[in-house]
Amino acid sequence: KINLILIVITLSITLTAFSSLQSYAMFFVRDVLNLENPTTMMTYIIVVLGVSIGLAMIPAGKLSDKFNRKYIIFGGGLIGCASCFIMTIFHSQIMVLILCGGIGLAVGTMFGTIWALTNDIISRKNAGNQIGWLAFSFLFSSLGARGSGVLIDYLNNYRDNLGYFALISLAGICFLVAPMTASMIKK
Secondary structure: OHHHHHHHHHHHHHHHHHHHHHHHHHHHHHHHOOOOOOHHHHHHHHHHHHHHHHHHHHHHHHHHHHOOHHHHHHHHHHHHHHHHHHHHHOOOHHHHHHHHHHHHHHHHHHHHHHHHHHHHHOOOOOHHHHHHHOHHHHHHHHHHHHHHHHHHHHHHHHOOOHHHHHHHHHHHHHHHHHHHHHOOOOO
8 A cells, every 4th residue: 555655656746846847947948048938849848858858768677677677766766856957057049958857858758667677566455546546646736737827927927037947947856856755665
């Protein structure tokens, strides 16, 4: 039972990191990159994220079958954390695209491997019920991501763009906390 709770927490934190970045990316691009029409840049970001997530999922799954799944989740978390924190320092258009690629690799790696880890710990007799509990991960992450808008507005009123950098930093922290939570899962 504790393993299922840890999986829900791990997935919630990972989803919160990605969802919060995704939810406010348009405003970040407009305000931080000073683009009057951010739609072209957002199109590039969506393509980079989609491709990098897609490219990471299958290899991450294969690696997690061969090696310890928790190590693969940690690797993804480190890539995501580094990408977020580097983005707070270097945020030109090209760097944002490169770092979004890193975030996509992290998300693809972590999602695929978290699902594999979930399959390892659920019982065959009660699989539907236990997978149903994972739906709470989406609820919790949605609340966390949308709630971060209040933080962005508050900090941006205090200092220009501070809220965006705080959000990106919190996402980076989430990319580290999720693997730490996964490491507590007992097989």
